[in-house]
Amino acid sequence: xxxxxxxxxxxxxxxxxxxxxxxxxxxxxxxxxxxxxxxxxxxxxxxxxxxxxxxxxxxxxxxxxxxxxxxxxxxxxxxxxxxxxxxxxxxxxxxxxxxxxxxxxxxxxxxxxxxxxxxxxxxxxxxxxxxxxxxxxxxxxxxxxxxxxxxxxxxxxxxxxxxxxxxxxxxxxxxxxxxxxxxxxxxxxxxxxxxxxxxxxxxxxxxxxxxxxxxxxxxxxxxxxxxxxxxxxxxxxxxxxxxxxxxxxxxxxxxxxxxxxxxxxxxxxxxxxxxxxxxxxxxxxxxxxxxxxxxxxxxxxxxxxxxxxxxxxxxxxxxxxxxxxxxxxxxxxxxxxxxxxxxxxxxxxxxxxxx
Numbered sequence: 356x357x358x359x360x361x362x363x364x365x366x367x368x369x370x371x372x373x374x375x376x377x378x379x380x381x382x383x384x385x386x387x388x389x390x391x392x393x394x395x396x397x398x399x400x401x402x403x404x405x406x407x408x409x410x411x412x413x414x415x416x417x418x419x420x421x422x423x424x425x426x427x428x429x430x431x432x433x434x435x436x437x438x439x440x441x442x443x444x445x446x447x448x449x450x451x452x453x454x455x456x457x458x459x460x461x462x463x464x465x466x467x468x469x470x471x472x473x474x475x476x477x478x479x480x481x482x483x484x485x486x487x488x489x490x491x492x493x494x495x496x497x498x499x500x501x502x503x504x505x506x507x508x509x510x511x512x513x514x515x516x517x518x519x520x521x522x523x524x525x526x527x528x529x530x531x532x533x534x535x536x537x538x539x540x541x542x543x544x545x546x547x548x549x550x551x552x553x554x555x556x557x558x559x560x561x562x563x564x565x566x567x568x569x570x571x572x573x574x575x576x577x578x579x580x581x582x583x584x585x586x587x588x589x590x591x592x593x594x595x596x597x598x599x600x601x602x603x604x605x606x607x608x609x610x611x612x613x614x615x616x617x618x619x620x621x622x623x624x625x626x627x628x629x630x631x632x633x634x635x636x637x638x639x640x641x642x643x644x645x646x647x648x649x650x651x652x653x654x655x656x657x658x659x660x661x662x663x664x665x666x667x668x669x670x671x672x673x674x675x676x677x678x679x680x681x682x683x684x685x686x687x688x689x690x691x692x693x694x695x696x697x698x699x700x701x702x703x704x705x706x707x708x709x710x
Contacts, residue, residue: 356386356387356388356437356438356707356709357387357388357389357390357434357435357436357437357438358387358388358389358390358436358437358438358439358440358707359389359390359391359392359412359430359431359434359436359438359439359440359455360375360389360390360391360392360439360440360441360442361391361392361393361439361440361441361442361443361451362391362392362393362394362441362442362443362448362451363375363391363392363393363400363411364393364394364395364397365397365399365400369556370468370522370631370633370634371442371444371468373522373634374442374468374504374522374523374634375391375442376403377522377523377525377696377699378699378703379404379407379409380407381696381699381700382700382703382704383407385704385709387707387709388408388409389407389409390409390410390411390412390434390436391404391409391410391411391412392411392412392413392414392427392430392451393411393412393413393414394413394414394415394416395413396411396413397411412426412430414426414427414430414451417447417448417450420450423450423451424450424453424454427450427451427454427455428454428457428458431454431455431458431460432458436455436460437460437461437462438460438461438462438463438464438707439451439452439455439460439462439463439464440464440466440707441455441463441464441465441466442466442468443465443466443467443468443512444467444468444469444473444631445469445472445473445483445486445487446487446488446489446490446491446493446494446512447483447486447487447489447490449490449493449494449497452465452494452497452498453493453497455497456496456497456498461499462499462500462707462708463497463498463499463500464498464499464500464501464502464706464707465494465497465498465500465501465502465512465513466502466503466504466520467501467502467503467504467508467509467511467512467513467517467631468503468504468508468631468632469508469511469560469629469630469631470505470507470508470510470511470629470630470631470653471484471511471560471628471629472484472487473558473559473560474559475559475586475587491512491513491514492514494512494513494514495513495514495515500518500706501513501515501516501517501518502517502518502519502520502706503517503518503519503520503631504519504520504521504522504631504632505519505521505631505632505653505655506519506653506655507631507653508631508632518702518706520699520702520703520706521632521655521693521694521698521699522632522634522637522694522699523694523695523696523698523699523700524634524637524638524641524694524695524696525696526641526686526691526695528614529614529617529638529639529641529642530641530642530686531617531618531642531643531683532615532618533618535615535618535619536618536619539615539616539618539619540619543580543605543607543619544605545578545580545605545619548576548577548578549576549577549578549621549622549681550577550578550579550580550619550620550621550622551566551569551570551577551578551579551580551620551621551622551623551624551676552579552580552582552616552617552619552620552621552622552623552624552639552644553566553579553580553581553582553623553624553625554582554583554613554616554623554635554638554639555581555582555583555585556583556584556585557583557584557585557586557587557588557591558585558586558587559586559587559628560627560628560629560630561585561587561625561626561627561628562626562627562628562649562667563581563587563588563591563626564587564590564591564594565626565667565669565672566579566581566624566626567579567591567594567595567598567600567604568594568669569624569626569669569672569673569676570600570603570604571598571600572669572670572673573673573676573677575602575603577603577676578603578604578605579603579604579605580605580607580616580619580620581604581605581606581607582607582610582613582616583607583608583609584608584609588606591606592606613638614638617638617639617642617644618642620639620642620644621644621679621681622644622645622646622647622676622679622681623635623636623639623640623644623645623646623647624646624647624648624672625646625647625648625649625652626648626649626667626672627648627649627651627652628649628651628667629651629652630651630652630653632653632655632656633648633652633656636648636652636656636662637656637658637694640656640658640659640662640684640686640690641686641690641691642683643683643684643685643686644683644684645659645661645662645663645679645680645684646659646662646663647662647663647665647672647675647676647679648662648663648664648665649664649665649666649667650664650665650666650667651667652664658684658686658690659684661679661680661684663675
C-alpha cells in the first residue's frame with residue numbers, strides 16, 4: 356500500500372509533526388510506502404525520512420493554491436497512492452484534499468488537530484474562521500474518512516460523523532527521572548525554588564505572555580521555566596525585561612529532549628486560548644505533574660484530580676498556584692492505556708485498513 360501524508364514542517368517540534376513521526380515509527384514494520392508533503396524543504400527532515408524509506412514532496416503553500424493544486428495533481432498522477440491522509444487545523448487547508456478527490460484516490464482521510472483559527476490579529480482570526488466555515492461544508496464530500504484528536508477538534512472541522520483518535524504518548528519516556536531532575540535543576544539554577552513549567556511554540560493560541568503576568572505576581576520563591584520558541588517569544592522577553600524578572604524566568608529555547616525537562620518542574624501550566632488536544636498536558640501528567648489549564652481546553656486530557664481548569668484571570672491562577680500540592684501523582688495503568696502507542700496504532704491500522 357502507498358500512503359501520502361500531509362503536512363510536515365520539520366518533524367520535531369510542531370504537535371502534528373510529532374504525531375506523524377511517532378506514527379511513522381510504529382508503522383515501520385508494516386509493508387507500506389509512506390511519503391510526506393511539506394510547504395518547505397528541510398534537508399534534516401528529508402534525511403530522517405529516508406531512514407524509513409519515505410520521501411518528502413515540497414509543494415507551494417496556501418498563498419499559491421493553484422500552484423499547489425497543479426503540483427499535487429502531478430504527484431498523485433505519477434505515484435498512484437492508495438490513500439491520502441491530511442492532518443490540518445483549518446478547513447481551508449484543503450487543496451491537497453480536493454486534489455485527491457479529483458484524482459479519484461480511493462481513500463482520502465482528513466484529521467483535525469485544532470479547535471479554532473489561529474493568528475494574533477482578531478480581524479484576521481475572524482476572516483479565517485469565516486473561510487474555514489465555508490470550506491468545512493466541502494470536507495465531507497471530498498473525504499472518505501474523518502478523524503479528530505479530540506471531540507472539540509472534530510466538531511470544529513466536520514459537519515458529519517468523525518472518529519476520535521487520541522495522540523499517543525510513550526509513557527516510559529516521560530516517567531519521572533530523579534537523576535534528570537538533579538541535572539537540569541543544577542544546569543538552570545532551579546534548586547530551592549518552586550518550578551512552574553510550560554512547553555510552547557509561542558504562538559497566539561498558547562497565551563504564554565499570560566504566564567509572565569502570573570509569575571510577576573508570585574513570590575520570589577517561584578521560577579518559570581519556558582521551553583520552546585516561536586513568534587511571541589520576543590513579546591514575552593520584553594515583558595520579562597519590563598517587570599525585571601530575569602532572575603525568575605528561564606527561556607531554554609528549542610530543545611530536543613523536552614521529555615527530560617518535565618522532571619525539573621513542580622507544576623505544569625497551560626493557559627491556552629484554544630487547543631485541539633494538548634499532548635503536552637498528557638506528557639506532563641505522565642511525569643506525575645499536576646497541570647493547571649485554561650477552561651478553554653478539552654476535559655479529555657484530565658488524568659488527576661489535582662489537574663485544574665482555571666478561568667483566565669491572573670488573580671485566580673496566582674491563588675491556585677500558591678496553595679498547590681507540589682507532590683507528584685501516581686500514574687495508573689488505565690491512564691497509560693488511554694493514550695498508549697498500542698491503542699493509537701490499532702486505531703490507525705483500522706482506518707488505513709491494514710489489519
